[in-house]
Amino acid sequence: MSDTTDDGVPEARKLAWGAVFRHRYAGVATFMRQELQEDPETWGDIDIGIAGVPFDGAVTNRPGARHGPRALREQSTLMGRINHQTGVRPFDTARVADIGDVMIEGVYALERAMGDIEAFYDRVAAAGVMPLSAGGDHSITLPIMRALKHSLGQPVGLVHFDAHCDTGPELFGHKHHHGGPFRVAVEDGALDPKRTIQIGIRGPAEVLWDFSYESGMTVIHIEELYAMGIEAVIARAREVVGDGPVYVSFDVDGLDPVYAPGTGTPEVGGYTTREAQQMLRGLMGLNIIGADVVEVSPPFDSGSITSLNGAQMMWELLCLMADRVGRRESSDG
Numbered sequence: 001m002s003d004t005t006d007d008g009v010p011e012a013r014k015l016a017w018g019a020v021f022r023h024r025y026a027g028v029a030t031f032m033r034q035e036l037q038e039d040p041e042t043w044g045d046i047d048i049g050i051a052g053v054p055f056d057g058a059v060t061n062r063p064g065a066r067h068g069p070r071a072l073r074e075q076s077t078l079m080g081r082i083n084h085q086t087g088v089r090p091f092d093t094a095r096v097a098d099i100g101d102v103m104i105e106g107v108y109a110l111e112r113a114m115g116d117i118e119a120f121y122d123r124v125a126a127a128g129v130m131p132l133s134a135g136g137d138h139s140i141t142l143p144i145m146r147a148l149k150h151s152l153g154q155p156v157g158l159v160h161f162d163a164h165c166d167t168g169p170e171l172f173g174h175k176h177h178h179g180g181p182f183r184v185a186v187e188d189g190a191l192d193p194k195r196t197i198q199i200g201i202r203g204p205a206e207v208l209w210d211f212s213y214e215s216g217m218t219v220i221h222i223e224e225l226y227a228m229g230i231e232a233v234i235a236r237a238r239e240v241v242g243d244g245p246v247y248v249s250f251d252v253d254g255l256d257p258v259y260a261p262g263t264g265t266p267e268v269g270g271y272t273t274r275e276a277q278q279m280l281r282g283l284m285g286l287n288i289i290g291a292d293v294v295e296v297s298p299p300f301d302s303g304s305i306t307s308l309n310g311a312q313m314m315w316e317l318l319c320l321m322a323d324r325v326g327r328r329e330s331s332d333g
């Protein structure tokens with residue numbers, strides 16, 4: 001076969017453009033345009049698995065986050081192959097695949113739904129795959145943490161971006177709601193509160209967050225964030241979580257509603273997308289073992305702005321996780 005095509009373009013480059021740089025609007029949308037590998041038997045060849053968790057049965061206000069994974073997949077086709085600021089090339093550093101959606105049979109039974117999600121992530125962890133997840137409401141993070149705790153044999157630390165601490169008590173007789181996953185995670189032994197930092201907290205729900213303070217979590221309210229500055233917030237987060245395994249959870253309502261109108265519980269006065277990117281990039285080098293972006297509700301979105309910003313945060317998280325894979329392989333070598 002000739003090294004060049006009739007139009008003079010090198011054959012290898014033309015093949016790459018066809019395989020890698022396909023039209024973003026064409027084909028079936030997968031996360032970051034990666035191969036769809038839904039069969040757990042194939043997961044042993046994956047470093048990072050991107051999964052959707054289409055569940056919003058635990059919301060306390062506006063529903064719709066069950067449609068988040070589809071919207072995030074669609075917008076994630078806009079993501080590139082290199083992080084221009086950090087230089088990370090996630091697809092060159094790690095084997096990444098879309099591993100499909102969690103099949104949730106217990107959509108009308110909270111306990112069962114949590115069990116369905118946990119069982120899925122038990123399989124992910126058993127395969128040695130690092131999960132990056134798209135919600136879904138914030139209750140989905142609890143069963144993911146439970147599964148990671150099973151795998152690690154210890155609780156994880158947490159960097160939590162949100163307008164709400166999500167450590168509330170039972171509501172209407174149920175502990176499984178999107179305002180309380182991190183309280184239950186601590187009670188279950190899946191989350192270490194001393195290695196937990198919550199960033200961007202604000203709004204009238206403050207009366208529900210006593211557990212955060214009582215258990216020893218570090219809480220940075222939005223006014224403290226701006227008083228400290230972004231670099232100081234990053235430094236504090238790194239200090240709190242240390243070198244141990246850490247999970248990163250990004251609720252889009254941490255952003256100001258101008259950047260995330262399509263969410264269940266919007267709170268005015270949040271940080272910008274640029275500031276969110278800087279804070280995420282500042283976590284480079286931490287021992288990240290999983291991450292998620294949650295609470296994207298397309299029915300309340302405007303011009304897909306929330307799902308686009310959510311996909312961007314997933315990209316930033318993917319870059320952090322791929323960098324972690326690269327560092328791990330370098331140390332093993």
